[in-house]
Amino acid sequence: xxxxxxxxxxxxxxxxxxxxxxxxxxxxxxxxxxxxxxxxxxxxxxxxxxxxxxxxxxxxxxxxxxxxxxxxxxxxxxxxxxxxxxxxxxxxxxxxxxxxxxxxxxxxxxxxxxxxxxxxxxxxxxxxxxxxxxxxxxxxxxxxxxxxxxxxxxxxxxxxxxxxxxxxxxxxxxxxxxxxxxxxxxxxxxxxxxxxxxxxxxxxxxxxxxxxxxxxxxxxxxxxxxxxxxxxxxxxxxxxxxxxxxxxxxxxxxxxxx
Amino acid sequence: xxxxxxxxxxxxxxxxxxxxxxxxxxxxxxxxxxxxxxxxxxxxxxxxxxxxxxxxxxxxxxxxxxxxxxxxxxxxxxxxxxxxxxxxxxxxxxxxxxxxxxxxxxxxxxxxxxxxxxxxxxxxxxxxxxxxxxxxxxxxxxxxxxxxxxxxxxxxxxxxxxxxxxxxxxxxxxxxxxxxxxxxxxxxxxxxxxxxxxxxxxxxxxxxxxxxxxxxxxxxxxxxxxxxxxxxxxxxxxxxxxxxxxxxxxxxxxxxxxxxxxxxxxxxxxxxx
Numbered sequence: 001x002x003x004x005x006x007x008x009x010x011x012x013x014x015x016x017x018x019x020x021x022x023x024x025x026x027x028x029x030x031x032x033x034x035x036x037x038x039x040x041x042x043x044x045x046x047x048x049x050x051x052x053x054x055x056x057x058x059x060x061x062x063x064x065x066x067x068x069x070x071x072x073x074x075x076x077x078x079x080x081x082x083x084x085x086x087x088x089x090x091x092x093x094x095x096x097x098x099x100x101x102x103x104x105x106x107x108x109x110x111x112x113x114x115x116x117x118x119x120x121x122x123x124x125x126x127x128x129x130x131x132x133x134x135x136x137x138x139x140x141x142x143x144x145x146x147x148x149x150x151x152x153x154x155x156x157x158x159x160x161x162x163x164x165x166x167x168x169x170x171x172x173x174x175x176x177x178x179x180x181x182x183x184x185x186x187x188x189x190x191x192x193x194x195x196x197x198x199x200x201x202x203x204x205x206x207x208x209x210x211x212x213x214x215x216x217x218x219x220x221x222x223x224x225x226x227x228x229x230x231x232x233x234x235x236x237x238x239x240x241x242x243x244x245x246x247x248x249x250x251x252x253x254x255x256x257x258x
Numbered sequence: 259x260x261x262x263x264x265x266x267x268x269x270x271x272x273x274x275x276x277x278x279x280x281x282x283x284x285x286x287x288x289x290x291x292x293x294x295x296x297x298x299x300x301x302x303x304x305x306x307x308x309x310x311x312x313x314x315x316x317x318x319x320x321x322x323x324x325x326x327x328x329x330x331x332x333x334x335x336x337x338x339x340x341x342x343x344x345x346x347x348x349x350x351x352x353x354x355x356x357x358x359x360x361x362x363x364x365x366x367x368x369x370x371x372x373x374x375x376x377x378x379x380x381x382x383x384x385x386x387x388x389x390x391x392x393x394x395x396x397x398x399x400x401x402x403x404x405x406x407x408x409x410x411x412x413x414x415x416x417x418x419x420x421x422x423x424x425x426x427x428x429x430x431x432x433x434x435x436x437x438x439x440x441x442x443x444x445x446x447x448x449x450x451x452x453x454x455x456x457x458x459x460x461x462x463x464x465x466x467x468x469x470x471x472x473x474x475x476x477x478x479x480x481x482x483x484x485x486x487x488x489x490x491x492x493x494x495x496x497x498x499x500x501x502x503x504x505x506x507x508x509x510x511x512x513x514x515x516x517x518x519x520x521x522x523x524x525x526x527x528x529x530x531x
Contacts, residue, residue, distance in 0.1 A: 019447045021479065022471045031470065035505075139413040195444060195468045199495045200283060221470035222444060230501035 003233070003242065004258070005037045006250040007225065009130060009166055009193040009217025012061050013045040023221045029065055032218075035225055038247070039256055040069055043100040043130075047074030051083050055090065062095050070256070072100035072130055077114035084117055091127055097254045102132040103145040110150045119158045128162040128189075128253055133178070134170035143170065148178050155185045162253065164189040164215060167196050168205065175201060182209040189253065193217030197227055202235045202245075211241035215250055264510045268500060269306035269518045270298075271343070271371065271403070272437065272463060272488035276312035276325065284492050285312070291329060295338050302500045304489075305518065306339035308371055315375065319345035323364065330368035341525070342369035343403065346381065346391075354390035361394060365530045371401050371435070377408040385425045392429040399527045401433035403463075406443070419449050426457040433524045435461045435486060444469035447476065454480035461524075463488040464516065465499050473506055473516075482512035486521050 010032075012025050032040055044061065047054025051074055058071045073090060075083045090096050099122065103110050110131065122129050131151070134143040148169045155163055168190040169178035175198075182188050182205075190213065192202065205214060216232065218225045232245055250256065275291055278284040286294065291309075298304040309329065314322020326342040333340050344364045350357040361372070372395065376383040383404060385392065395402055410417050426434055436453065443450070443466045453460045454476070465488045467473050476485060489499045503513055 018445055018469070020470050020472070021447070021475045028470065139410075139415070141414075195466065197494055197498050199492050223468045224470045224472065224502065226502050226505045227468060227498055230497050231495075234495065234497040234501070 003036060003246050005216055006247045007032055007037050007040040007218050008215045008250050009191050010040055010042045010220040011045050012042050013057050015045040018222060020221045025061055028220050029068065032225055035229055038258060041072060041097065042069060043072040043074055048102055048105050051076050051079055051086055055086055070095045070097050072098045075099050075101050075118050076106050077108040077112060078106055080114050087121060091125055098128045098130060100130045104132055104142045107145055109145055110154055119154060119161055123158055123160040128164060130164040130166055133165040133167055135172055135174035148174055148181065152181060155188055162187050164191060166191050166217065167194045168192055179205060179208050182213060189213040189215055191215040191217030193219035194223050197231050202231060203237055206237045206241050211244040212249060214245045216246050264513060266504055266513055266517050267303045267305045268487050269521050270304050270489045271308040271486060271521055272465060272490045273307045274310050274312055274492060278312045279316055286492055288329060292333060298496055302496050308341045308343050310343040310373065314345040320347040323347065327367040343371045343373050344369040345373050354394060357391055358394045361398060361400060362530055370525050371403050374402055374404045375408050383409060384421055385428050392425060392432060396429040396432040398529045399431045401435060401524050403435040403437050405437045405439040407439040419453065422453060422460065423456055426460050430459050433459050433461055435463055437463050438466040443467055444472060447472055451476055451480045454484045460484065461486050465490040465494060474508060477508055477512055482515045483520060485516045487517045
């Protein structure tokens, strides 16, 4: 395979409800390397539970895989003060190149005022924010916090904010709402991390909004990298689009050198 | 992506056809069936396919079964290995004798699996309630498939897994294939592993074993003998499943079992002449 890949969305560290017996850090990194992933950007599961402990976990793995791994800090809106202190201190420091938020995990809507300082700092310091986004459904009610439409005014009010909507909205009609958001906001990006492999979906996004703001993300260990590679390589899109998605967009957005 | 020299062939037990009223993109015209199956055989080595019809799910099981029966009758079996997945028709519930007769009839039309959709089609699936039907299937070694979404009564991923083990235990000759549907099987490794270990006749289809190494882990901690290849086409593209299995770290013999041999064995053991 001639493609070089950058995984912009993975997690390291244990998380109880996700039982993956072979989920060691070495196994995750080795699996990525085996399939031509040359750089990866991770958040640490621990960071979602404790931003202070999370920074320790993150630095530990960044040190271990320093020529391969980059990191997202986690912003917890329920601990906004300490989160912002950590972000101000560490953003741009030793492969820390962005911030991850997870409105569902922290049960705080993205249009809540608690995020405002984060948006402002991200604009000022020019770092990307990766946010979980998902469709709202009866079977998964916690996802109401991550409804992608809740970002509409956020990106409108912060025109220089570089925001990545992870999972491209997650399911069903929300993909099309996210496409509309992408058309309206040139600083908005998406990835298809997680179990988002629906037939023809990638081609539809590329046809409607181009390939320039689609990032390759796996959500490892939640989802295996092999699915994601097949989803791009076999998609009915041209070589230029595939290269954009697999690595070129990430190199540009995160200013990564290879 | 693939650097293996194994010439892996597949049998897909989860291929839907017909008009899906929820999405034109998910609708597959019946007149395109042979063309699609030919292309899948050529491009992805899908040698065999078990077909389900959207009308059987969304409207009327009997109508869908009849359409599939008609399609099966028109396909040249020398070039394409196809079978049907029949749905429980409402009038089967009138008597077990009627059900038994229809299993034989549908088998002779080319059906090799019966699908249970208890939540959507409003009937029970528990061992005692459905005893008479399971006795017929058990008698014929006829496989059933049941979708996890269909036994997730609250819609909140609270599945009564033990009920599946009770059915398996009481009807050991009836293969039970657990279909993930659109459920998040990626978080179910512990459940699925225990279902396999604690039964002799529960199988899992693989189309959404999405978690890292989940196929390898279930093979290692349970058995490759109980995983069955499927694509869940047209919800997912065919290559999503084929490439995952081809690029797995399993032994070639394990890959072949999952890809085609396990389901062929189940079909071979159906006791209807």
